[in-house]
Amino acid sequence: MARVGPKLQQANTLLMISSIYSSLTKAEKKVADVVKSNPEEAVLATVTDLSEQAGVGETSVIRFCRKLGFRGFHEFKLSVAQDLVDRPPSVSNMEIGDEDDVITVARKLTMQHERLLKNTLDLVNVDNLKAAVDKMLAAERIFVYGVGSSGITALDLHYRLMRLGMNVEAHRDAHIIAMSAALLKKGDLVFGISTSGSTRDLVDPVRQAKKNGAGVICLTSHLRSPIAAHADTVLLVPSREMSREGGALSTKFTQIHMLNILTTLLSMKMDTASEALEKTALSVADKLY
Amino acid sequence: MARVGPKLQQANTLLMISSIYSSLTKAEKKVADVVKSNPEEAVLATVTDLSEQAGVGETSVIRFCRKLGFRGFHEFKLSVAQDLVDRPPSVSNMEIGDEDDVITVARKLTMQHERLLKNTLDLVNVDNLKAAVDKMLAAERIFVYGVGSSGITALDLHYRLMRLGMNVEAHRDAHIIAMSAALLKKGDLVFGISTSGSTRDLVDPVRQAKKNGAGVICLTSHLRSPIAAHADTVLLVPSREMSREGGALSTKFTQIHMLNILTTLLSMKMDTASEALEKTALSVADKLY
DNA sequence: ATCGAATTGGATATTTTCTTCTTTTGTACT
DNA sequence: AGTACAAAAGAAGAAAATATCCAATTCGAT
Numbered sequence: 001m002a003r004v005g006p007k008l009q010q011a012n013t014l015l016m017i018s019s020i021y022s023s024l025t026k027a028e029k030k031v032a033d034v035v036k037s038n039p040e041e042a043v044l045a046t047v048t049d050l051s052e053q054a055g056v057g058e059t060s061v062i063r064f065c066r067k068l069g070f071r072g073f074h075e076f077k078l079s080v081a082q083d084l085v086d087r088p089p090s091v092s093n094m095e096i097g098d099e100d101d102v103i104t105v106a107r108k109l110t111m112q113h114e115r116l117l118k119n120t121l122d123l124v125n126v127d128n129l130k131a132a133v134d135k136m137l138a139a140e141r142i143f144v145y146g147v148g149s150s151g152i153t154a155l156d157l158h159y160r161l162m163r164l165g166m167n168v169e170a171h172r173d174a175h176i177i178a179m180s181a182a183l184l185k186k187g188d189l190v191f192g193i194s195t196s197g198s199t200r201d202l203v204d205p206v207r208q209a210k211k212n213g214a215g216v217i218c219l220t221s222h223l224r225s226p227i228a229a230h231a232d233t234v235l236l237v238p239s240r241e242m243s244r245e246g247g248a249l250s251t252k253f254t255q256i257h258m259l260n261i262l263t264t265l266l267s268m269k270m271d272t273a274s275e276a277l278e279k280t281a282l283s284v285a286d287k288l289y
Numbered sequence: 290m291a292r293v294g295p296k297l298q299q300a301n302t303l304l305m306i307s308s309i310y311s312s313l314t315k316a317e318k319k320v321a322d323v324v325k326s327n328p329e330e331a332v333l334a335t336v337t338d339l340s341e342q343a344g345v346g347e348t349s350v351i352r353f354c355r356k357l358g359f360r361g362f363h364e365f366k367l368s369v370a371q372d373l374v375d376r377p378p379s380v381s382n383m384e385i386g387d388e389d390d391v392i393t394v395a396r397k398l399t400m401q402h403e404r405l406l407k408n409t410l411d412l413v414n415v416d417n418l419k420a421a422v423d424k425m426l427a428a429e430r431i432f433v434y435g436v437g438s439s440g441i442t443a444l445d446l447h448y449r450l451m452r453l454g455m456n457v458e459a460h461r462d463a464h465i466i467a468m469s470a471a472l473l474k475k476g477d478l479v480f481g482i483s484t485s486g487s488t489r490d491l492v493d494p495v496r497q498a499k500k501n502g503a504g505v506i507c508l509t510s511h512l513r514s515p516i517a518a519h520a521d522t523v524l525l526v527p528s529r530e531m532s533r534e535g536g537a538l539s540t541k542f543t544q545i546h547m548l549n550i551l552t553t554l555l556s557m558k559m560d561t562a563s564e565a566l567e568k569t570a571l572s573v574a575d576k577l578y
Numbered sequence: 579a580t581c582g583a584a585t586t587g588g589a590t591a592t593t594t595t596c597t598t599c600t601t602t603t604g605t606a607c608t
Numbered sequence: 609a610g611t612a613c614a615a616a617a618g619a620a621g622a623a624a625a626t627a628t629c630c631a632a633t634t635c636g637a638t
Contacts, residue, residue: 025585043367046625057587062627073626074594078332078370085374098557102415102422105557106550110410113546114403121399126391133391148573149448155441160538198577226578249449249549256545257402260538261395268387268394284437288487289515314616335594346618351596362595363625 011236012122013079014039016068016223018239019123022196023224024067027060035080043081047073067224088115113253119238120254124261131233132217133265136166139189139215144170145177146193147201153193153219153255160263165276174201181205186213194218195239195251197225206230219258221251235262302368303328305357316349317356324369332370336362402542408527409543413550420522421506422554425455428478428504433459434466435482436490442482442508442544449552454565463490470494475502483507484528484540486514495519508547510540524551 017032024032034054035042042050051058065076094111096104136142142161146154151172158170171177178201184190190209194202197220206216207230218231221239228234237254267273306321313321323343324331331339340347354365380393383400425431431450435443440461447459460466467490473479479498483491486509495505496519507520510528517523526543556562 027586044364047627048625051587058626059587059628060585063586075333078367081367081370082374085371086376096553096557102418102554103413105554106410106413106415106418109550109553110406110546113406113549117399117402117406121395124392124395129395130391152441152444152448155444156438156541159438159441196577200576200578203578249552252445253545253549256542257399260402260542261398263538264385264398265391265394268385287489288485289489289492316617336596337594340618347595348597348618349616352617 011125012083012119013068013076014083015119015123015238019222019236020067020224021239022222024064025060027054027056028064028067030054030056031061031064039080039084043077043084088118112250116238116250116254117257120257123236123238125234125236128233128235129262129265132235132262133269135189135215135217135233136161136191136262136266137269140167140187142166142168142189142191143180143184143209143214144168144191144193145172145181145202145205146170147172147174147177147199149249149252150193150195150199150202150219150255153252153259154191156256157191157193157259157263160259161266163277163280164263164267164270164273165279166266177201177205178208181208181212181214184209184212184214188212188214190214190216192216192218192227192231193220193255194225194227195221195255197222197227199227203227203230219255221254301372302357302365303372309356313353313356314349316343316345317353319343319345320350320353328369328373332366332373401539405527405539405543406546409546412525412527414523414525417522417524418551418554421524421551422558424478424504424506424522425450425480425551425555426558429456429476431455431457431478431480432469432473432498432503433457433480433482434461434470434491434494435459436461436463436466436488438538438541439482439484439488439491439508439544442541442548443480445545446480446482446548446552449548450555452566452569453552453556453559453562454568455555466490466494467497470497470501470503473498473501473503477501477503479503479505481505481507481516481520482509482544483514483516484510484544486511486516488516492516492519508544510543 014036017036021029021032031050031054034050045053047058047061051061054061062073065073068076070076070079094108094115096108100108144154144157146152154170154172158168161168169180171180181190188209190206192202192206197218203226206218206227210216210230216231217233217235218227219235219237220228221237222228223234223236235258237251237258240250303325306325310318310321320339320343323339334342336347336350340350343350351362354362357365359365359368377396380397380400383397383404385394385397389397433443433446433450435441443459443461447457450457458469460469470479477498479495481491481495486507492515495507495516499505499519505520506522506524507516508524508526509517510526511517512523512525524547526540526547529539
């Protein structure tokens with residue numbers, strides 16, 4: 001259980017709880033639930049208070065704090081207190097109900113997405129983002145991998161990087177990803193996309209890629225997931241916490257936002273970017289009416 | 290020394306210290322000095338740490354906290370921690386400049402995207418949206434077409450609709466789109482995606498589709514474009530007007546938002562939607578670690 | 579069913595906060 | 609200057625909170 005650093009004032013702790021939630025044990029999840037449901041109260045509570053409210057032993061509360069990367073309960077509370085500053089007003093009326101009409105649904109969804117943008121920003125780790133940009137600029141070749149919904153995100157990233165003139169491939173076929181990873185060498189960079197971070201078809205190739213000496217960046221919603229464990233650099237986006245996720249796929253949304261940030265930073269650091277964008281735009285101009 | 294309440298997050302505590310400074314005793318002033326000179330450290334310190342640093346007794350530290358209106362040292366630290374949160378300097382202009390650092394770029398991009406969401410909402414035509422939902426629900430088969438960047442959006446829509454259990458295909462190869470459109474018949478529905486609305490590879494097949502008796506919905510940024518002219522129903526998203534679009538691809542963003550709205554509405558009207566979502570989610574569960 | 583590993587919470591140790599009370603300092607008045 | 613009194617400060621110990629250790633339990637895989 002590696003302590004990450006003595007940094008207080010890291011990314012938003014309340015969001016971080018969600019992003020490691022799936023890796024928590026049953027008792028720790030209870031603690032997480034109590035904290036998330038009423039952080040204002042949790043900040044003033046003692047270990048004992050919290051453990052009683054959650055119906056778990058005190059030890060579990062401490063363990064929970066440690067898993068979040070804090071040295072102890074105290075640091076944890078301090079960080080949550082900081083999250084409470086400027087906390088967006090509660091979400092009571094953003095919930096979409098069955099009776100809502102079309103425009104209401106559109107409005108509520110827009111508000112929810114707005115919040116997702118903020119949350120994504122709150123989770124940004126500047127160092128990691130910088131590292132990702134530098135590694136991508138330095139890489140000889142970039143391989144974007146993803147399957148399922150994340151496979152489509154992979155195609156999107158490929159498209160962006162290609163238009164910036166980078167040497168990039170994207171794959172979303174599990175077999176081809178595996179084969180591709182087997183052939184990587186030093187100087188190559190893997191960009192693995194997996195919301196859960198636990199997709200075998202992605203984790204195994206990423207491990208292989210590392211073994212072959214390639215660098216690994218991953219985009220995920222779960223910080224303590226296998227893929228994050230194997231990656232050199234983790235880009236974290238909020239995990240879903242929207243109401244009725246009926247085909248809305250909120251993580252797709254946050255992924256796209258993160259990729260927008262990433263590719264914008266890339267283009268700023270590449271002096272050939274605008275030229276490449278222009279060339280590519282021009283190349284399809286005669287395909288228009 | 291009336292304790293006011295359990296309110297944390299009152300006025301700025303560091304400023305409060307200055308404002309009562311003159312009424313502090315000599316020892317308390319020493320404490321105040323230490324805190325003010327290095328609040329970051331003070332927040333992590335214990336009573337003993339602080340008393341040693343200030344060269345006073347522990348009791349004086351406690352008395353100092355009480356004079357500020359806190360119940361104890363603990364509450365005091367919590368409040369100082371909140372003061373240390375650096376509020377994002379409200380950036381006056383959202384334009385990204387070459388000199389902006391990573392976090393500033395991220396912030397500005399987030400603000401720009403927020404605006405895009407609002408703009409997308411403003412452009413929503415409720416009648417068209419309703420019509421689109423109804424037609425999609427009524428269609429026997431849905432064919433999503435798109436090339437280039439919009440081709441990837443097409444895949445995304447396909448994924449969503451598939452997960453909702455709809456009968457849907459997506460194509461992004463110009464030739465295959467053309468052939469697919471040639472075979473359509475009444476009862477089929479084309480969902481054409483084209484930011485410009487002028488892509489020949491999309492416009493021609495859409496025309497063909499209409500001729501074959503299929504319905505046509507299009508998602509575009511240009512209302513008076515060829516594809517919009519041929520469509521029965523037009524879903525409009527804002528056209529790019531962002532600053533330096535260095536790989537940011539803002540229309541992708543608004544398209545995704547619109548599709549989120551659309552598919553949410555669809556899932557609300559389909560009683561089989563949640564079942565389909567569950568089934569599809571379950572189908573890949575054993576692919577996880 | 580059995581083993582081993584992971585999880586959990588109670589008992590206990592340690593640290594930290596807070597209170598009490600004595601000592602010290604400062605001030606006013608004779 | 610000396611005395612009396614009040615305010616201030618800190619040492620010591622009590623109380624409370626946090627953290628550790630370890631035994632009991634659950635869980636998962638043969």
